[in-house]
Amino acid sequence: MIDYTLEDGIAVLTVDNPPVNALGHALRAGLVEAVRRFEADGAARTAVLVGGGRLFLGGADISEFGKPPQSPGLPEVCDVIEASAKPVVAAIHGAALGGGLEVALGCHYRLAMPGTKLGLPEVTLGILPGAGGTQRMPRLIGTEQAAEMIAFGAPLTPERAQELGLLDRIGEGDVRTAGIAFARELLDQGAGPRRTSDMRAEPADLTDLRTRVTKKMRGQPAPGTALDSVENAARLPFREGLAEERRLFQGLIETPQRAALIHAFFAERAVTKLPEIAGVAPRDVTSIGVIGGGTMGSGIATAALLAGLDVTLVERDDSAAEAARDRIASNLAAAAKRGKITEAKRDALAQALTTATDYGALAKADLAIEAVFESMEVKHEVFAALDKAMKPRAILATNTSYLDIDAIAAATTRPSDVIGLHFFSPAHVMKLLEVVVAKETDPQVTATAFALARRLGKTPVRAGVCDGFIGNRILSRYRAAADRMVLDGASPYAIDRALEAFGFPMGPYRVSDLAGLDIGFMTRERKAATAHPEDRRATFADALYHAGRLGQKTGKGYYNYTEDRRGAVDPEAVALIEAAQEGSRSFSDEEITARYMAAMVDEGARVVDEGIALRPLDVDVVKLMGYGFPRWKGGPMHWADAQGPGRIAADIRRFAGEDAHFWQVSPLLDRLAREGRTFGDLNP
Ligand code: 3HC
Numbered sequence: 001m002i003d004y005t006l007e008d009g010i011a012v013l014t015v016d017n018p019p020v021n022a023l024g025h026a027l028r029a030g031l032v033e034a035v036r037r038f039e040a041d042g043a044a045r046t047a048v049l050v051g052g053g054r055l056f057l058g059g060a061d062i063s064e065f066g067k068p069p070q071s072p073g074l075p076e077v078c079d080v081i082e083a084s085a086k087p088v089v090a091a092i093h094g095a096a097l098g099g100g101l102e103v104a105l106g107c108h109y110r111l112a113m114p115g116t117k118l119g120l121p122e123v124t125l126g127i128l129p130g131a132g133g134t135q136r137m138p139r140l141i142g143t144e145q146a147a148e149m150i151a152f153g154a155p156l157t158p159e160r161a162q163e164l165g166l167l168d169r170i171g172e173g174d175v176r177t178a179g180i181a182f183a184r185e186l187l188d189q190g191a192g193p194r195r196t197s198d199m200r201a202e203p204a205d206l207t208d209l210r211t212r213v214t215k216k217m218r219g220q221p222a223p224g225t226a227l228d229s230v231e232n233a234a235r236l237p238f239r240e241g242l243a244e245e246r247r248l249f250q251g252l253i254e255t256p257q258r259a260a261l262i263h264a265f266f267a268e269r270a271v272t273k274l275p276e277i278a279g280v281a282p283r284d285v286t287s288i289g290v291i292g293g294g295t296m297g298s299g300i301a302t303a304a305l306l307a308g309l310d311v312t313l314v315e316r317d318d319s320a321a322e323a324a325r326d327r328i329a330s331n332l333a334a335a336a337k338r339g340k341i342t343e344a345k346r347d348a349l350a351q352a353l354t355t356a357t358d359y360g361a362l363a364k365a366d367l368a369i370e371a372v373f374e375s376m377e378v379k380h381e382v383f384a385a386l387d388k389a390m391k392p393r394a395i396l397a398t399n400t401s402y403l404d405i406d407a408i409a410a411a412t413t414r415p416s417d418v419i420g421l422h423f424f425s426p427a428h429v430m431k432l433l434e435v436v437v438a439k440e441t442d443p444q445v446t447a448t449a450f451a452l453a454r455r456l457g458k459t460p461v462r463a464g465v466c467d468g469f470i471g472n473r474i475l476s477r478y479r480a481a482a483d484r485m486v487l488d489g490a491s492p493y494a495i496d497r498a499l500e501a502f503g504f505p506m507g508p509y510r511v512s513d514l515a516g517l518d519i520g521f522m523t524r525e526r527k528a529a530t531a532h533p534e535d536r537r538a539t540f541a542d543a544l545y546h547a548g549r550l551g552q553k554t555g556k557g558y559y560n561y562t563e564d565r566r567g568a569v570d571p572e573a574v575a576l577i578e579a580a581q582e583g584s585r586s587f588s589d590e591e592i593t594a595r596y597m598a599a600m601v602d603e604g605a606r607v608v609d610e611g612i613a614l615r616p617l618d619v620d621v622v623k624l625m626g627y628g629f630p631r632w633k634g635g636p637m638h639w640a641d642a643q644g645p646g647r648i649a650a651d652i653r654r655f656a657g658e659d660a661h662f663w664q665v666s667p668l669l670d671r672l673a674r675e676g677r678t679f680g681d682l683n684p
């Protein structure tokens with residue numbers, strides 16, 4: 001795990017634990033052994049610790065959390081390094097995160113290469129830096145700066161880290177060579193070990209930071225607890241602060257938030273590995289076409305340009321093409337403003353965009369993504385035209401939200417080259433991509449879609465064809481549950497409040513206002529023909545639509561945005577809603593949440609059972625990344641496990657007592673409840 005070499009008085013300790021040099025038990029033991037060997041090695045006067053592979057150290061081994069700890073622990077590793085009588089230099093490249101940065105803090109000197117990520121992201125996993133990070137970091141860079149870094153978990157750039165005194169130097173060239181050169185300079189200067197634990201941290205007033213962090217990370221105990229520990233650095237002697245840090249860390253390990261956040265971490269990685277495309281080589285994609293440059297098409301084009309692809313966008317006429325070009329330019333300008341790209345890069349990217357009104361412009365494209373109006377008729381026309389215009393083996397993708405992709409594929413002579421690429425709005429920002437595999441889609445086309453997702457910086461989740469795929473299908477169901485509560489007498493404002501308290505950034509009716517009430521109206525119209533007689537239409541939403549209250553874009557929807565930009569309850573909307581309500585029953589917040597979540601979990605179970613989602617964790621990732629499900633609750637299926645599937649099934653049976661048409665326990669949920677198993681048992 002550690003390669004030990006001696007180069008002219010300098011011991012080089014190279015960590016070799018791919019893929020990310022996570023500090024699991026074997027590596028921790030290896031590090032302690034290597035430091036002991038260095039101390040005993042009379043020929044070695046100083047040591048350089050360097051990561052083999054793509055980064056320094058990726059942190060504690062997250063998969064060990066919740067299991068019995070094995071000695072040596074990470075705090076001990078940091079102590080052993082710091083206690084060395086001869087200096088140890090950390091030479092950092094790629095990333096030093098969490099426990100990885102804590103090991104660097106145990107070293108006596110630190111150098112990092114340009115572009116390295118230096119951070120303590122533990123709070124994003126529901127824990128705190130538990131290997132001395134909350135005690136050494138304030139001593140090294142100041143209590144306030146350390147508190148900020150630890151509370152939000154965001155990494156520092158090497159430049160900023162050097163300014164703060166976390167780094168002694170930014171290296172050049174190869175990390176190993178730079179580390180050795182720095183160690184040699186230190187040797188020449190006769191520099192000895194310099195221990196952070198000997199320094200003092202000054203007290204700081206963290207009240208404002210606590211307010212900000214509570215607001216941004218509500219529902220999560222980790223950031224506040226981490227700040228308590230940081231404050232200890234200025235209050236307690238080092239050893240006592242360290243012992244207290246350990247105690248607080250162990251407490252957080254036991255929380256459901258920790259379990260949920262770590263589930264989310266691994267689930268987001270698991271979805272990207274699709275067994276059906278293992279070993280299948282993707283097709284080359286360098287040039288893509290986008291058809292339709294409205295909200296989605298322009299966002300998709302922006303994402304592709306930012307990833308370095310050539311983009312040809314086809315619109316209906318010149319003025320629509322011009323409007324699309326403007327939207328893309330403004331997306332790129334916003335990216336430049338946020339510092340994501342330079343102004344020069346923005347101009348270069350704009351050059352990689354071609355707009356056209358003729359499908360002939362797509363003759364050379366490797367893949368086309370259609371984002372025209374949500375109408376089967378229009379999609380058919382577009383796919384027939386794409387089929388004619390595009391070269392053999394080019395991929396034809398649709399961004400449809402709900403439509404049957406098998407039917408779209410049937411409009412072409414090459415259904416095996418057709419796939420769904422369902423982006424989320426705004427498409428150049430949102431990281432989720434549902435890859436909808438149709439009946440005849442070639443695995444190579446699926447592999448290409450997954451590779452493209454990675455290139456675009458997106459997380460792909462495989463979905464099967466059905467009305468709404470994974471995300472929108474489940475959404476339709478819990479929206480329907482909410483709408484039924486409103487029809488029975490609940491206030492949409494109360495529903496929003498209850499679900500925002502649960503942890504969603506916005507309740508469903510605020511989301512309607514954001515998306516536009518015309519979207520929901522059109523969906524209801526589309527579904528009316530196939531509706532079951534006992535399905536209940538959201539007539540209150542129709543009333544708002546007919547009154548021209550389309551949401552934020554018209555200044556009024558469920559809420560009124562004309563004076564308060566966040567939206568205020570509007571008596572006019574209340575009157576329209578009340579007139580359309582069929583009952584006057586009141587629902588407690590608890591009852592609202594129970595119904596909404598039961599609908600979500602049950603439909604999630606159906607989606608898994610039918611093979612639309614591969615596993616429960618795929619459902620969790622879609623809801624976490626695309627629908628604002630609170631990450632610290634892990635996604636609906638993880639949340640259901642925490643409640644117990646039996647409890648959810650019992651809730652549904654209770655609701656079925658009033659409405660046996662809408663509420664039925666799905667076969668999978670029923671099975672799990674009866675067998676005392678969980679959705680997690682179905683994950684790999
Ligand atoms: N522990 C265990 N496994 C880890 C890991 C970790 N800390 N970090 C990454 N992995 C695994 C991933 O699950 C993935 O496994 P897979 O191939 O089987 O799916 C593999 O390593 C590669 O990871 P990525 O796909 O994420 O690789 P990238 O190159 O995209 O990113 C990274 C590398 C930036 C290091 C990223 O993996 C990352 O952010 N990791 C987590 C870092 C972190 O949060 N560290 C703090 C841990 S908590 C801690 O240290 C507590 C301490 O204070 C006591």
Ligand code: NAI
Pocket residue numbers: 291292293294295296297314315316320370371372373374375378381382399400401402422423424425
């Ligand atoms: P939009 O109405 O903003 O844009 C559609 C664009 O397609 C318009 O610019 C129109 O001029 C163009 N267009 C129509 N017919 C065309 C044709 N035959 N050839 C070339 N261009 C044509 O619609 P939006 O919101 O961008 O949606 C597009 C698709 O993406 C729909 O299928 C929708 O369901 C889906 N979608 C929408 C999401 C959203 O949040 N808006 C999210 C995910 C998918």
